[in-house]
Amino acid sequence: MSIKGVDITVLGGGIAGLASAIALAQRGAVVTVLEQSSALGEVGAGLQIGPNGVAVLEALGLREAAAAVANVPEAVELRDMATSREVARLPMGQTAVQRWGRPYWQFHRADLLAVLASGARAAGVDIRLGHKIETISDIKASVVIAADGVRSAIRAEVFNGQPASFTGQVAWRGIIPAEKLPAGTVKNAATVYMGPGRHLVTYPMRGSSVVNFVAVEERDTWSEEGWNIPDDPENLRRAFAEAGRDVQTILNAVDETFLWGLFNHPYLPRWTKDNVALVGDACHPMLPYLAQGAVMALEDAWVLARELDRAGVPEGLLAYERTCKPRATRVQKAAASNATAYHLRSGPSRLVAHAGLKAISRLAPSVLLARFDWLYGEDVTKGNQ
Numbered sequence: 001m002s003i004k005g006v007d008i009t010v011l012g013g014g015i016a017g018l019a020s021a022i023a024l025a026q027r028g029a030v031v032t033v034l035e036q037s038s039a040l041g042e043v044g045a046g047l048q049i050g051p052n053g054v055a056v057l058e059a060l061g062l063r064e065a066a067a068a069v070a071n072v073p074e075a076v077e078l079r080d081m082a083t084s085r086e087v088a089r090l091p092m093g094q095t096a097v098q099r100w101g102r103p104y105w106q107f108h109r110a111d112l113l114a115v116l117a118s119g120a121r122a123a124g125v126d127i128r129l130g131h132k133i134e135t136i137s138d139i140k141a142s143v144v145i146a147a148d149g150v151r152s153a154i155r156a157e158v159f160n161g162q163p164a165s166f167t168g169q170v171a172w173r174g175i176i177p178a179e180k181l182p183a184g185t186v187k188n189a190a191t192v193y194m195g196p197g198r199h200l201v202t203y204p205m206r207g208s209s210v211v212n213f214v215a216v217e218e219r220d221t222w223s224e225e226g227w228n229i230p231d232d233p234e235n236l237r238r239a240f241a242e243a244g245r246d247v248q249t250i251l252n253a254v255d256e257t258f259l260w261g262l263f264n265h266p267y268l269p270r271w272t273k274d275n276v277a278l279v280g281d282a283c284h285p286m287l288p289y290l291a292q293g294a295v296m297a298l299e300d301a302w303v304l305a306r307e308l309d310r311a312g313v314p315e316g317l318l319a320y321e322r323t324c325k326p327r328a329t330r331v332q333k334a335a336a337s338n339a340t341a342y343h344l345r346s347g348p349s350r351l352v353a354h355a356g357l358k359a360i361s362r363l364a365p366s367v368l369l370a371r372f373d374w375l376y377g378e379d380v381t382k383g384n385q
């Protein structure tokens with residue numbers, strides 16, 4: 001069995017769609033990507049790719065191109081939002097390479113998308129922009145890969161996807177020019193400032209010339225239908241008015257921001273049907289608190305292409321689902337539970353939790369790192385060329 005010469009349409013030119021297109025085309029499929037937007041890319045925002053995602057970029061032959069635009073953080077740091085005191089520190093940098101075999105990378109999304117798009121074109125993929133697909137019957141291809149994101153039309157149509165519910169959390173995202181911040185305010189790390197009912201994540205990108213931020217707040221209502229709405233930075237500052245000096249300094253430098261409502265999606269019973277498969281956020285949307293949504297999309301892409309090449313339709317698609325779904329479900333659950341850990345309210349339980357983390361981080365950092373072995377240590381490309 002081989003996918004050589006098989007015509008495959010990939011719906012969506014995000015991380016999942018482009019990575020799938022490359023993996024399939026490199027195995028000989030004739031791949032077309034249909035993307036509704038007139039340009040590939042996204043509003044300014046960052047993306048962290050853990051070692052398990054870097055493994056896939058490497059297997060796709062993109063390691064060098066991606067490394068050229070990646071930032072390599074020294075650590076992931078958890079800090080108290082009021083005092084900026086360190087609660088826990090996970091060394092990354094060389095430690096990640098030694099422990100999990102590959103680095104932990106941070107990107108401007110547009111840079112990673114550009115690397116994937118150029119990899120796709122080099123593999124012979126036909127990328128058609130400005131193509132919005134309303135229904136699956138608009139697509140004539142032997143295999144359809146739906147990589148149409150968190151609000152997937154194909155999930156709703158073919159997989160009877162149920163409506164999402166508001167999580168009670170919203171996220172502001174944006175980018176700050178580094179020159180607007182006093183030197184040293186943002187370290188070369190993914191820094192999580194944890195406060196009651198809210199947190200802020202920052203990290204540098206593009207040779208530390210800009211700083212990415214994601215700020216999450218718990219709130220009762222979300223009325224907007226939109227997913228990516230420009231918001232007044234004053235609303236962001238108001239939401240973090242109780243935060244300490246460092247967080248205030250960072251947020252005072254924000255000129256432009258976008259607001260997302262974060263939604264819970266019911267777990268899908270199936271990811272594949274006949275000759276159609278979902279990949280990426282279309283099948284496993286998750287809260288962003290583990291920075292693994294796009295990474296899981298990369299893992300999907302590799303396994304999907306390998307299994308389709310090995311066993312064809314439908315067996316290969318079913319094998320993809322059997323391999324990736326249990327792991328993605330575990331990651332979805334782990335990401336959701338991080339919200340609770342980050343947002344602990346004031347009081348004894350918060351103090352105890354932070355003190356416990358601090359002690360482990362100081363006395364036995366490898367115990368903290370070991371908690372991520374199942375995630376970052378996985379290499380879906382290993383031994384499976």
Ligand SMILES: Cc1cc2nc3c(=O)[nH]c(=O)nc-3n(C[C@H](O)[C@H](O)[C@H](O)COP(=O)(O)OP(=O)(O)OC[C@H]3O[C@@H](n4cnc5c(N)ncnc54)[C@H](O)[C@@H]3O)c2cc1C
Binds near residue numbers: 131134171279288291
């Ligand atoms: C605040 C925040 C921070 C995050 N940080 C990280 C992180 O650090 N690391 C990480 O791994 N993940 C992170 N994620 C998750 C990550 O952004 C997603 O998991 C990832 O972008 C999913 O990629 P995708 O290709 O499945 O979907 P998308 O990126 O949404 O791409 C879907 C594409 O399909 C196109 N499309 C949709 N419908 C149609 C249609 N009908 N016809 C044609 N085209 C269509 C869209 O235009 C889009 O280009 C974060 C998410 C959020 C909200």
